[in-house]
Amino acid sequence: MSNIKDVAEKADVSTATVSRVLNNPHTVKNETKKRVQKAIQEIDYQPNMLGRNLRRSSTRMVMILLENVSNPFYSRVIRGIEQIALENDYYIVICNNNSDPAQENTYLNLLRSKVLDGVIMMKPELSKKKLQELGSRFAVVQCCEYIDDLDIPFVSINNKKAAYSAVKHLLDQGHQNIGFISGGQNVPSAQQRKKGYKYALQESGITIKQKYIKNGTYGYKGGMEKTRELLSLKEKPTAIFAISDITAIGAIKTIREYNLKIPDEIAVVGFDNTSISRMYNPELTTIAQPRKEMGQKAMQLLIDIIQHNEIKNKNIFLDHKLIIRESSKN
Amino acid sequence: MSNIKDVAEKADVSTATVSRVLNNPHTVKNETKKRVQKAIQEIDYQPNMLGRNLRRSSTRMVMILLENVSNPFYSRVIRGIEQIALENDYYIVICNNNSDPAQENTYLNLLRSKVLDGVIMMKPELSKKKLQELGSRFAVVQCCEYIDDLDIPFVSINNKKAAYSAVKHLLDQGHQNIGFISGGQNVPSAQQRKKGYKYALQESGITIKQKYIKNGTYGYKGGMEKTRELLSLKEKPTAIFAISDITAIGAIKTIREYNLKIPDEIAVVGFDNTSISRMYNPELTTIAQPRKEMGQKAMQLLIDIIQHNEIKNKNIFLDHKLIIRESSKN
DNA sequence: AGAACCGATGTAATGGTTTTCAATTAAATA
DNA sequence: TATTTAATTGAAAACCATTACATCGGTTCT
Structure with missing residues (x-):
């Protein structure tokens, strides 16, 4: 598999320039840019994310940690999260804790070991104390299920x-x-x-x-x-x-x-x-x-945390709606 | 955040030794091992996966690519996959293609850019030709839904x-x-x-x-x-x-x-x-x-491909079962 | 005693990318 | 024309962990 050096040689520039073409195209002269892009094409170069991630110390991956995807409640929440994530070039990965603290911890290690930039927790198994600590060290948002005296942002209904x-x-x-x-x-x-x-x-x-x-x-x-x-x-x-x-x-x-x-x-x-x-x-x-919207808000909140944007509102409550159908209508 | 060098200094050994304690404990003298482990404890060291991944050129993450997690059919398949994955120290990440080839392609780029070691495809949106090519370059398994004249292993029912x-x-x-x-x-x-x-x-x-x-x-x-x-x-x-x-x-x-x-x-x-x-x-x-079993077999197959194990059977068919209930019993 | 070997450890290279800083060139100003 | 300023580019360090190879002290063998 080809790397950035191959491209650099092919295009007769330095690796720095190739990197710039990839990440800050406007800073490189048009002619050079063309040459680099051609080289990229020709050798079918695909940046190696492992190198990039290490260097950037970020992966643009965030985790949705939930009990189990089989719970139909989550599907639309996930949609909402996904939508905002894709719009902002984040990847989302979904992980089940299966109500097992040990399994949850396994996945949370991905945060500690830098593989993930953040996590949206839908139904934590952690103790309150551990959750607090997690939130103080990493980008964490609570969604749907939440503990409010914890200084970890959340979005939910009342x-x-x-x-x-x-x-x-x-x-x-x-x-x-x-x-x-x-x-x-x-x-x-x-x-x-x-x-x-x-x-x-x-x-x-x-x-x-x-x-x-x-x-x-x-x-x-x-x-x-x-x-x-x-x-x-x-x-x-x-x-x-x-x-x-x-x-x-x-x-x-x-x-x-x-x-x-x-x-x-x-x-x-x-x-x-x-x-x-x-x-x-x-x-x-x-x-x-408002499941989709909850997902959207949660993901936006998470992005704001990761990117250290100013956050106006750390606790978001959205409106529910009563839907009356046959089972109760007389 | 502390790194391997910090541990090495603290324990008065080289980084190589720390790494060995982490990965090949039996190759280091007991006494030294203890010292290193103590140092790891004391500074709460957590290996940085980004460095490790780059060096190893592998992440032990595999993707389940499906239409949408909301489809209740998948839940038990995922369980099966998850079980085998955890037993073998693999992480699984679930991604929805939402029936959108572009979105699917976005996620498949994680494979091309080395972030993922392999993928289990439940309902591909790719063209047959592209799927073939993907399978020839990366570790791919088809699960449930499959194309059989493709040389990509699969597990399904008849x-x-x-x-x-x-x-x-x-x-x-x-x-x-x-x-x-x-x-x-x-x-x-x-x-x-x-x-x-x-x-x-x-x-x-x-x-x-x-x-x-x-x-x-x-x-x-x-x-x-x-x-x-x-x-x-x-x-x-x-x-x-x-x-x-x-x-x-x-x-x-x-x-x-x-x-x-x-x-x-x-x-x-x-x-x-x-x-x-x-x-x-x-x-x-x-x-x-046999949804769970399909998941298990698929994950085992994927592991075998990733680790270049010999594969006895690339096409696995499991048995279905007719379950007769009220809607058809006369 | 000298050779061969083994166990335990360190040195340094390696993986691929980004980014700071310096250098070079081109353009603009005086 | 000489001097600034701006635009491009390259060299090299940095990110962190793993591992091939070298080293060293100590055994074992002949």
């Missing part, structure tokens, strides 16, 4: 408000007994949403019943199991608010096993507005997050 | 046989008029599956009707539209075989609009056994591909 509006919608439909199937206990967004759930009930003067609150997982199976628990209560809820669309679908599955009509006998609301919510039968009421 | 077994199942259920909603015209697997569809019908002595064959997309909307076309025929099909689960779900959606009962009045079979097929209502009959 989860409490979003959950509030979901539950408010159910209350408006006349429901009084509303179950809540939450996510992991230590997931910030789940905690925030629980607050929103409680707040909506309190506001309507309804006492919060612990038996209606189920801490489960984001998954399909979790949704099924927790719903089974809810439906075996003697005072069954007439509505269920689930932490994610998939969880909601698990709920619906179980509800059908119990031969209850949706939404007449029991209403269901999900979260995320993933594509399945529109395709499902019945179509699912849900909360839409 | 799509013709798989489609055959799906259609055979419908025939066994007594269906005679079976619609086929296919994927893109130029997608190899779609062509192969069409062959399987036709073969099954011919074998049963049923004449193939072009009106029953719809070339659409893999998407939900495509499934809806094409099904509308099929259901507006005066001789409606009593069964639909769709190229993917999502397409099948689009079909079901439309079928419900027409108030037809599934599977009594019309049966539906999908493809891929993505998680939604089990969650959907009705549960979807589909063809399961």
